[in-house]
Amino acid sequence: NVHFDDTPFEDVFDIETELGSGQFAVVRRVRDKKTGERYAAKFIKKRRYATSRRGVTRQNIEREVRVLQKIRGHSNVVELHAVYETASDVIIVLELVSGGELFDHVCAKECLDEVEAAAFIKQILLAVRHLHSLHIVHLDIKPENVMLKQRGESHIKIIDFGLSREIEPGATVKDMVGTPEFVAPEVVNYEPLSPATDMWAVGVVTYILLSGGSPFLGDNRDETFSNITRVRYHFSDRYFKNTSKHAKDFISRLFVRDVDQRATVEECLQHPWIRGP
Numbered sequence: 001n002v003h004f005d006d007t008p009f010e011d012v013f014d015i016e017t018e019l020g021s022g023q024f025a026v027v028r029r030v031r032d033k034k035t036g037e038r039y040a041a042k043f044i045k046k047r048r049y050a051t052s053r054r055g056v057t058r059q060n061i062e063r064e065v066r067v068l069q070k071i072r073g074h075s076n077v078v079e080l081h082a083v084y085e086t087a088s089d090v091i092i093v094l095e096l097v098s099g100g101e102l103f104d105h106v107c108a109k110e111c112l113d114e115v116e117a118a119a120f121i122k123q124i125l126l127a128v129r130h131l132h133s134l135h136i137v138h139l140d141i142k143p144e145n146v147m148l149k150q151r152g153e154s155h156i157k158i159i160d161f162g163l164s165r166e167i168e169p170g171a172t173v174k175d176m177v178g179t180p181e182f183v184a185p186e187v188v189n190y191e192p193l194s195p196a197t198d199m200w201a202v203g204v205v206t207y208i209l210l211s212g213g214s215p216f217l218g219d220n221r222d223e224t225f226s227n228i229t230r231v232r233y234h235f236s237d238r239y240f241k242n243t244s245k246h247a248k249d250f251i252s253r254l255f256v257r258d259v260d261q262r263a264t265v266e267e268c269l270q271h272p273w274i275r276g277p
């Protein structure tokens, strides 16, 4: 399991380059001094005082670590390697995925052909099925959080479980989380979150992979939210003229307002667009 090491982080790893940064976390590429192995280290700034709004609470950090521990062992989910703590940060050492973001891959090609897109979406569905089977929802599925293991290969890994949480069946979790253009109507309306919330986001990612455009994005946040709650999207002929009926049906089964009617991950894996010929 994960060793919560008392050895100072700096004694074990050399810090190489910064890979990315968010509001309260910085991700750096690090190298184990003994083995030469490279990892991604996520430095999470700890909240100093209860009344502060800066930094992340211990409870939220422990939740992310607990989720990472629980989901280990699936080839489409990034592996947790170790956890360290300093006075100011908790450092989560993670498997390094060096193929770049799926987002960049799509941008480089403007949009993907259906066979390639379906192959990526199938892997995302396999990772999501793993999470949902453990009653965990990701809550921030978007192209930036889907990364290629190696450049030029099509093996993807889901990363960044900073917003993920365990949702026991029947439990009610409400929270305004996620990235506006990917959130489901229940998030906008502050209604209970569920695995279906992830499935909506899979629909948005699929739409983007096939068209390069974002289905609900408006000129501002309010317009985006209004498009989402009214499920206002369309398959513009410009991008979807040559898209198969199966692909459009796959997306339409996910852009469903009623969470009980929305396709589950199992139904998506059985869909003709994913099962293929």
Ligand SMILES: Cc1ccc2c(c1)c1c3c(c(C)cc1n2CCCN)C(=O)NC3=O
Pocket (backbone or CB within 6 Å): 019, 020, 021, 027, 040, 042, 078, 094, 095, 096, 097, 098, 099, 100, 101, 144, 145, 159, 160
């Ligand atoms: C080569 C590279 C470049 C940027 C990276 C990563 C790897 C990366 C990684 C992770 C996270 C949470 C964020 C990461 N970022 C930040 C941007 C992610 N959307 C991670 O868990 N493993 C990574 O390799």
